[in-house]
Amino acid sequence: MDVLLIGSGGREHALAWKIAQSPMLNRLYAAPGNPGIAECAEIVPLDVADHEAIVRFCRDKAVGLVVVGPEAPLVAGLADRLEEAGILVFGPSAAAARLEGSKAFTKDLCSRHDIPTARYKRFTDAAAAKTYLDETGYPTVIKADGLAAGKGVTIATNRAEAMAAVDGCFEGDFGGPGAEIVIEEFLEGEEASLFCLCDGNRAIVFGTAQDHKRAFDRDRGPNTGGMGAYSPALVMTERLVERAMKEIVEPTLKGMAEIGAPFRGILYAGLMLTETGPKLIEYNVRFGDPEAQVLMMRLDGDPLEAFLAAARGDVSAIAPTWSRDRALTVVMAAEGYPGAYSKGTEITKLPADDATTRIFHAGTSRDGDRLVATGGRVLNVTARGATVREAAARAYAAVEQVGWDDGFFRTDIGHRAIMVEGA
Template identity: 65%
Template sequence: MNVLLIGSGGREHALAWKLAASPLLTRLYAAPGNPGIAREAEIVGLDIGDHNAVAALCKDKAIDLVVVGPEAPLVAGIADDLRAADIRVFGPSKAAAQLEGSKGFTKDLCARFGIPTAAYGRFADAAAAAAYIRAQGAPIVVKADGLAAGKGVTVAMTVEEALAAVAACFDGAFGGAGAEVVVEEFLTGEEASFFCLCDGSTALPFGTAQDHKRVGEGDTGPNTGGMGAYSPAPVMTPEMVERAMRDIVEPTMRGMAELGAPFAGVLFAGLMITPGGPKLIEYNTRFGDPECQVLMTRLKDDLLVLLSAAADGQLAHMSARWRDDAALTVVMAAKGYPGTPERGGVIAGLDRVPDGVEVFHAGTAEKDGKIVANGGRVLNVTATGRSVTEAQARAYAGVDAIDWPQGFCRRDIGFRAVEREEG
């Protein structure tokens, strides 16, 4: 099979790495790619926002399957346009991608179909949102409705902080994504990431992980796109997975079909495991980043077979098998992130990383034969082990082999699981 992978981040490098291992693969192409992805795939010059150009390339290269990594092209309808050109694609339609593209859409879906989630209000003007916040009190959560690259969420511990977050949204801090806001009840519990592969009717459980959103150790500082992750998430016991499927994923699949937007692709449920059971925080409609990196290093099965089955509506007879080992990834980010990252710093020592440690490129470029930083989150240093503690030690050994003075990372990725293992 000839496959085109859309995207340029660490998630896409992990997908390219796993797809390249498939015996079914003939040629793997990627657009726009990065220097790490270039080790696994042929990079093609392509404006992924020009769907006609993507379709033309697919015809030229005899592409059998397009795998869409990031959320923005999905929300823009790339899957619909490719399917209209009779090209197989793994990823949801524009209508189904509203589950990520509009937090308000998802909250309304939950209300309509009885899916457990936080109480909420939707607002298109700041005054109404402010009145709701004052009535509810703090702590409270403010979310830009649309896509904000993982940065449109404020967990406000005071009313003043919540009001400032609302003002930032309506003042244009997140562009069009903040034209509407969702204000939610603050949930207490432990967060987990739960993934399913979906084909429009069947949802196949596809692993669990726990992400670290805050930039600082001990989960302090501003939210980021994710500073590290590990898999599996201990809180997602078999019983909790069963409850999440029954109470959250399956009603979502039925609801989306009823709305005329059956969901096919990756359904990524961000969950809060509360004393009363799992509640949905939000949906994403693609693999998490950096959760994808730990899932791909644990997956036993051929990813291309599974994604092809999802694209063809054939998941009912499929299963996914996982290695018993834990996996952990540490994000190395450029100083200044999540604000203005320092770009251009030379990254050395990638050839000194210990065997068994995978370094997935997220925000890199190649300049004069050297790898340089070209983004906020730049590298994902990923390792496996018989325990999270062992995987953590191996991943940080990889981090310590890399020479990049302009970079930083959290040194406590996986701390909750390590505490469980040591306790």
């Protein structure tokens, strides 16, 4: 089978690397790709926003499956157009992608189906939102309604932070005119990520992970798209996974089917593990980034078989198998990220991949013979080990071998899990 992978980040590099190992694969194409993806796929010059061009390419090349990595093309309806053309696609329709594309939509769905989540209110007016905030306590959570590349969430600990967050959302940081925000109760607990392979009616667990959203050590600084992750999430016991599936994921699939928007693809539930049980923080409608990197490092089975089953609408025969190893990834980001950062700085050296350690390209390109940084998150240094501590040691040893003077990284990825292991 020939496969087209859509995307250009670290998530897509990890997916390409793993798909390339499938015995079902004939040829793997990628658009727009990156230098890392180019090592395991044929890069094709497609504009991923041009759905007709993608359909033409798939027809010309007899592509059997399209795997969509990022959320934006899904929210924009790429899966719908491919299905109309009779092309199998791994990823939800635009209607189903509202689970990520609109936080307000998801909160309302939770309310209708008694899915445990934080209390919330929706606002389309800054003044009304500020009045409401003056009536509540802190900390509180302020979210831009639409897509914001993982950065449209503010945990405000005081009035000044809250007012600035509201102004930022309504003045154009994450929306502008017509914008909407959701103000939520702040939940106490530990966060974890649960991934589910869905066919529209049923869901099977497809791994767990924990990521680190804050930019700096000890969970300080602004929220980012993710500065590192590890898998599995040790706090996600079998009992907690069962509860999350029964109380959160399964009612969500039922609710989406009832409104004529069955969900097919990967459903990524961001959870808060509270004293009363797991509660939904948010949904993503694709693999996490950088969580995909650690999941692919641990997956022993064939991802293409799983993705194809979901695209065809029947995952009942899929039983993912996982390495007993832990996997951990450290994000190397450009100085200034998640704010303004320089582009085009040179990466002069990368350590060689081996059986336990790999470098996934997240924001790189070629400038002649030079490898340069073009994104905020640039490299994902990923390793496996018998323990999280061992995986972290291998990853950080590889980080030290990277020749790039213009980046930064957290030095404490996996610290909570390491403490649990040592207890």
